Amino acid sequence: MLHRSRIFRFAATVLCAGALVFALGAGGSQSQAGSSHESGLFDPLYPIYEFIQAQFYEPERIDSSKALYSAMKGIVAELADPYSEFLDPEEFSRLSRTIEDGESDVGIGVELGIVDGVLAVIAPLPGSPAEDAGVLPGDLILAINDRSTEFETLSSAKERLRGALEDPVVLWVRHPDDTREEITIVPTAIAVEPMISDVLCDGLIGYVKIQRFESSTPAALDETLSTLEVEKLTGLVLDLRNNPGGLLSVAIAVSSRFVDDGIVSQTVDRFSGQRSHRSTGNLLPNLPLVVLVNRGTAGASEIVAAAIRDNRMGILAGEDTFGLGVYQQLLEFPDGSALRITTGEYLTPSGDPIDGEGIAPDLAAAEGSDVITLAVDWIGQHDGTVMPLAATDPEES
């Protein structure tokens, strides 16, 4: 998961530190006049490069900048981490433009990840062409437009799926039940409703669906909750199904709306070691709360779900979550290239890993069954109870 505002803030920090520690001379092809070159580990590159310069049959194809960037990609590829990559100046400027334009502007409407080395759909966006065409959370995309996605980076796959308006994209997909299907989708302009609210049970139970955790989400949530008149409700349903995640800071802010006091998340990285993030304090009555989760609940959504559950402010209903609990940092270089690597992991408040594990719901609901009814029933059984739940409270119905 990429935290955009955090990344650029952090990138600035690293660049300052970087200037002190390293001489960032990623200018590419010019020799370093004056300063002596480093020698050691990468010495063998020079004789190989000379061999190529002397004997490659089409010498006009040799390019020292390209060779350097390719070598950098080669190092990063050894990490075998789908979220780590080196971006040359052209790739990075395209990525930056995409982030500015809004990633879901034109596309088929899927949030992507890598599962066991294979390109996977975390979740299709609601109402998107992908969802309409039958793409499911957990689908593995084996080929795009007849070309295998094996060994492909996430950026490259996203690029290919973005396509052009009206040009169909053909996916060869393996569903979670192991059936294979060829799905053709026409990309359109995607507009995602960031938040949906409703009331259930004759206005007694509030329902809020959050689609992504963006910087505008906390304010939008506050507004939604005040519109729902939370003080008059007997319970709340927070729907995080098919929410692929977003910003960590926003996850903490949203968790703080529901958790009185306590740790909402832990992070582990080599900059700061293991750190706890506490709730900033909630302003709502502690109503019985059910968080709906499924296979498409990932990243920041899993943080919020774990925060609520581990602090006993509510329960989780639905399916096991995705299991995406790592974050990346981005380092920009003066020549316009950039390096993004996974630097840390999220843990639940109780210190359990999320990545590769996912979170199991308290109330399991098989695919297709009406999890909202389950949620409403549970709230009914806990009518009048003030969260947090007592330690001995049986959570299964």
Added chain:
Amino acid sequence: MRTSTSTSLLAVWIPTLLLVLSFCAGGAQQEVPGVFDPLYQIYRYIESYYYKPDQITDEQALYGALSGVVKHLEDPYSEFFTPDEYESFTASLQGEFSGVGIEISIVDDRLTVITPLIGTPAEAAGVLAGDQILAIDGISTEGITITEAAVKIRGEIGTTVILTVRHEDGETEDLPIVRDTIKIDAVDSETKGDGTIGYIRLSRFEYNDTVRGINDAFGSFDLDELTGIILDLRSNPGGEMTAAIYVANLFVDKSDIVLLTEDRTHGSQRYYSPGNRVPNVPVAILINRGTASASEILAGAIRDNDMGVLIGQKSFGKGVFQTVKTFADGSAVKLTTGEYFTPSGRVVNKVGLEPDIVAGEEDDPIELAIEWITAHLGMTMPFDIESDLAP
């Protein structure tokens, strides 16, 4: 160790043409000092902050970088080998690898078994010629390339791979196959027709194996009784150039050109035959889409000198050759260093050689060869093949 019979074909087909020069890297005389310096900063950053620091070693970083440098050329035949990869590569040149024993190709956009090799785990497991491989270890082969498939199917001896195959009768089944050492002979021979036609199957080109094999083959024929020779180069992906030239010299008359090459080190070069040692009987060369590189050199050398006719389907069209440079630690670089042309100067790269007699789906190229030889009994090569074929 299992050997294959006269109908054997190289199980994993990767076009190769090597001019092998091994020399170890000397001291680093840098023409462009410092070009790769930025790698140190990147690597230091990764070492310091990547969340799983044990996931990359210095050696991996170096090999990753070296591989990247070669990849930037975007040449499918140039690559960097780690010591392990180089070992596998030389083993495959010698026709040896650990796998299941099938020849694969892409037919109608699907990964297909051309044939299982005789006496191999694949044959024992029930793989049949013409089977489509729908999945390897459960993962669909949709969109896969032959090289990617080869990598997945090969593996350590004793390990199992599951191939989901669809037979030509439509039946689909999952076949678990235990990998073993597969060794392909370079040369196999027998007699055909009434016993006076010598049939030689060349599967790959490796100097020692090929020289020994072809001499054994001719030793097994009664040269006085020979009325014709069939040289089968179908699905032969190539190998060492020196081996192909050796065989070409056996068939081409003295002082005729067998090959033209061009590279930056030597410029243009011509290779002349020192004189042939095979009687000038009618020769038919079998080629198909899998005939590549060194095989195309041999076929082109014989054909352009009118010493034999080409029967089958258009060949692959790989007319570039690579040079291998090895290093002290056992790693190596294979680099495309030049292009070759047939004796009359025809381009082979991306073009291929056209057969004089086309073999259709229903034809057996060997039968066509026997027919052609029989129709030319008693004639001495060379003769103008083109006008001979004209209606």
